Amino acid sequence: xxxxxxxxxxxxxxxxxxxxxxxxxxxxxxxxxxxxxxxxxxxxxxxxxxxxxxxxxxxxxxxxxxxxxxxxxxxxxxxxxxxxxxxxxxxxxxxxxxxxxxxxxxxxxxxxxxxxxxxxxxxxxxxxxxxxxxxxxxxxxxxxxxxxxxxxxxxxxxxxxxxxxxxxxxxxxxxxxxxxxxxxxxxxxxxxxxxxxxxxxxxxxxxxxxxxxxxxxxxxxxxxxxxxxxxxxxxxxxxxxxxxx
Numbered sequence: 316x317x318x319x320x321x322x323x324x325x326x327x328x329x330x331x332x333x334x335x336x337x338x339x340x341x342x343x344x345x346x347x348x349x350x351x352x353x354x355x356x357x358x359x360x361x362x363x364x365x366x367x368x369x370x371x372x373x374x375x376x377x378x379x380x381x382x383x384x385x386x387x388x389x390x391x392x393x394x395x396x397x398x399x400x401x402x403x404x405x406x407x408x409x410x411x412x413x414x415x416x417x418x419x420x421x422x423x424x425x426x427x428x429x430x431x432x433x434x435x436x437x438x439x440x441x442x443x444x445x446x447x448x449x450x451x452x453x454x455x456x457x458x459x460x461x462x463x464x465x466x467x468x469x470x471x472x473x474x475x476x477x478x479x480x481x482x483x484x485x486x487x488x489x490x491x492x493x494x495x496x497x498x499x500x501x502x503x504x505x506x507x508x509x510x511x512x513x514x515x516x517x518x519x520x521x522x523x524x525x526x527x528x529x530x531x532x533x534x535x536x537x538x539x540x541x542x543x544x545x546x547x548x549x550x551x552x553x554x555x556x557x558x559x560x
Contacts, residue, residue, distance in 0.1 A: 321356075322360065322363055325360055325361060326364045326367055328354050329354070329373075329374070330373065332345075332353070332354075338384045340384050340387055341384060342383060342384045343383050344374065344381070344383060346381065347362075368385070369385065371385075372386050373385050373387065389484040392484050393484045393487045394488075396414060396484065396485070397488040397492050400489075411540055414485065414488060414492065415489060415540060417485060418482070418485040418489060419530070421481070421482055422466070422529055423526050425470065425478070426469070427522035427523070428473065428522075429470060429472055429473065429525070430516065430521060430522040430525045431522060432472060433472050433517050434472055437471055437472045440468045440471070441465065441469065441514050441517070444468055445465070445507075445514055448462075448465070448507050448510055452504055456501070456503055457501065457503050457506055462506075462510075463490075465510055466482065466483075466486055467482075467483060469513075501535075501539070505535060509531055509532040512528040512531070513525060
């Protein structure tokens with residue numbers, strides 16, 4: 316069997332062992348010697364497989380303590396998405412734009428459900444983040460961390476851990492590429508108005524309005540990414556922020 320095939324086979328069997336034993340993040344794995352015997356592999360093959368799984372956050376090797384089930388975070392996905400988009404962006408392709416379109420499809424596709432059942436405490440949390448945005452906008456720039464907190468709070472009511480992680484992964488990957496590409500410009504007042512409209516639509520329980528507001532938010536990002544590029548795909552016409560806001 317080729318070296319890469321052995322490596323992949325050992326990784327697959329370690330994953331299966333984690334599943335078969337019902338291990339959770341932080342749970343200890345058998346010792347190196349036990350794993351060698353269980354999997355019938357050499358020390359070199361086992362260590363290579365474990366190092367590969369550690370890079371994927373499937374396992375965590377703690378020197379002097381042993382090997383444990385890793386955090387299983389989506390950080391490797393973030394890094395892969397960001398690197399792919401960055402390479403395509405640097406080569407004049409629409410890598411960053413494509414990343415934005417996937418994120419838009421996810422967020423605009425589920426916000427209607429949020430509007431239908433947003434708890435008061437989550438609405439209050441969104442208003443708190445919005446208040447921070449207002450303070451920052453008055454200084455001329457909304458912090459990336461504040462924007463990230465807003466989008467994280469937006470879907471908390473759905474109580475779907477995987478969905479929250481995936482959405483945050485796309486947010487983080489997109490921000491990483493935008494930073495590397497030098498695309499940091501945003502109109503703070505416009506960004507604030509877009510987020511305020513999203514909150515007000517949710518407060519009214521108006522799913523279609525919230526969906527349209529989300530598309531409008533991404534229209535602003537789309538314009539910054541492709542000022543001279545191809546025409547953006549059609550999105551539902553969204554109401555503008557109220558003149559009273």
